[in-house]
Amino acid sequence: MSAALPADGRVEAAWKVLASVDDPEIPALSIVDLGLVRFVAERPDGTLEVGLSPTYVGCPATEVIRESVETALSKAGAGAFAVTQVLSPAWSSDWITVDGRRKLDAYGIVPPDRPAASLREVLRGNRPVGCPRCRSTDTECVSEFGSTPCKSLYRCRACLEPFEYFKCI
Amino acid sequence: MSAAPSGAAAQDLFRFVLRLGDLSLVLGQRLGEWVGHAPALEEDLGLANVALDLIGQARLLLTYAGEIEAKGRGEDELAFLREHGDYFNAVLAEQPNGDFGRTIVRQVLIDAFQLELYERMATSTDERLAAIAAKSVKEVRYHLRYSSDWLVRLGDGTEASNARVQAALEALWPYTVELFAEDELDRSMADRGVAPRLSDVQAAWSARIDAILAAATLQRPKDRPHAWHGKRGQHSEHLGYILAEMQHLQRTYPGARW
Numbered sequence: 149m150s151a152a153l154p155a156d157g158r159v160e161a162a163w164k165v166l167a168s169v170d171d172p173e174i175p176a177l178s179i180v181d182l183g184l185v186r187f188v189a190e191r192p193d194g195t196l197e198v199g200l201s202p203t204y205v206g207c208p209a210t211e212v213i214r215e216s217v218e219t220a221l222s223k224a225g226a227g228a229f230a231v232t233q234v235l236s237p238a239w240s241s242d243w244i245t246v247d248g249r250r251k252l253d254a255y256g257i258v259p260p261d262r263p264a265a266s267l268r269e270v271l272r273g274n275r276p277v278g279c280p281r282c283r284s285t286d287t288e289c290v291s292e293f294g295s296t297p298c299k300s301l302y303r304c305r306a307c308l309e310p311f312e313y314f315k316c317i
Numbered sequence: 318m319s320a321a322p323s324g325a326a327a328q329d330l331f332r333f334v335l336r337l338g339d340l341s342l343v344l345g346q347r348l349g350e351w352v353g354h355a356p357a358l359e360e361d362l363g364l365a366n367v368a369l370d371l372i373g374q375a376r377l378l379l380t381y382a383g384e385i386e387a388k389g390r391g392e393d394e395l396a397f398l399r400e401h402g403d404y405f406n407a408v409l410a411e412q413p414n415g416d417f418g419r420t421i422v423r424q425v426l427i428d429a430f431q432l433e434l435y436e437r438m439a440t441s442t443d444e445r446l447a448a449i450a451a452k453s454v455k456e457v458r459y460h461l462r463y464s465s466d467w468l469v470r471l472g473d474g475t476e477a478s479n480a481r482v483q484a485a486l487e488a489l490w491p492y493t494v495e496l497f498a499e500d501e502l503d504r505s506m507a508d509r510g511v512a513p514r515l516s517d518v519q520a521a522w523s524a525r526i527d528a529i530l531a532a533a534t535l536q537r538p539k540d541r542p543h544a545w546h547g548k549r550g551q552h553s554e555h556l557g558y559i560l561a562e563m564q565h566l567q568r569t570y571p572g573a574r575w
């Protein structure tokens with residue numbers, strides 16, 4: 149077991165621990181990169197409280213993430229802690245950090261367009277999605293849903309490579 | 318934080334939240350039947366992902382219902398141990414999948430309903446329902462994008478595909494009436510600002526459906542009086558089969574966990 153988190157700056161130290169927890173579906177990104185950690189606070193009784201938001205309500209990764217967070221905090225010697233689910237305001241793909249967007253792109257997943265699409269845009273619009281390999285915008289959507297609800301499947305007509313696009317929500 | 322309701326108000330809210338949660342749960346279970354059977358891998362993924370979102374909604378809603386009831390029942394007890402007469406979903410959700418076109422028709426009708434309902438419920442006086450609606454509506458937009466896109470392709474496709482989805486529309490349309498049939502419970506929820514007026518939801522739904530049907534070159538069937546009361550626990554014969562499959566494991570091995 150490693151040493152306990154410093155009493156001074158315990159919240160900052162916890163953020164560092166959380167930044168080392170990878171998303172189970174997209175391990176190139178941490179849960180902090182994805183904007184899933186909503187707050188870290190110390191309650192008056194000394195309990196460290198971590199607020200987590202789910203990306204999608206049915207995302208099976210939500211429970212895995214919660215367990216990973218609990219494991220990481222225990223291993224780091226965080227002391228008493230509680231993980232809370234935060235539903236409101238609802239998670240938005242706009243909260244993926246600049247660093248997170250860069251990592252997504254490098255991983256071969258096109259980061260979500262910003263700002264998150266309005267109702268009209270979701271139903272009617274098709275903003276151009278650029279290929280993460282050759283950067284061509286001559287691409288087509290093959291499937292609205294991919295390996296996870298948060299992504300759709302695309303194909304590049306220029307380099308013929310398939311790729312995933314992280315939907316804006 | 319608003320105070321938790323008690324007494325008769327809690328009983329009403331409990332039943333109302335079950336109506337919403339059961340609609341999502343039963344439809345999600347239905348869509349799950351497509352896994353491994355859809356016409357193409359992309360549709361297998363698409364329907365499964367929509368099912369997952371719906372079951373996610375159901376989990377949030379049934380968990381909340383259990384807290385309102387305050388008798389120690391959680392999402393699992395409510396999903397797996399209730400009899401069909403204690404399910405309050407509108408019967409449209411439990412109608413069989415039929416062919417892919419029929420599944421898509423049912424999906425468009427319910428996606429558009431959930432979209433208009435949740436958009437309005439995001440400002441509910443009930444903070445918890447407002448949060449669940451605001452979260453869910455973002456996903457429902459993508460559900461409707463998927464289902465309406467397919468309905469247009471099938472309706473405006475070949476003669477055969479058009480005939481099949483038109484027939485599915487005729488068969489399923491009568492069940493839509495129940496979604497908007499306002500009873501005392503719906504009225505009291507609207508009076509308290511917990512839920513929108515169903516007449517408002519219906520007007521918006523109707524306009525949205527008309528636009529989709531026009532793009533799909535499909536004819537809107539005539540409204541007929543309905544005889545279904547799933548929202549009061551009176552279901553078609555289909556729900557029993559759904560529950561038998563969904564509840565089998567928990568009833569055979571009570572308390573079994575993954």
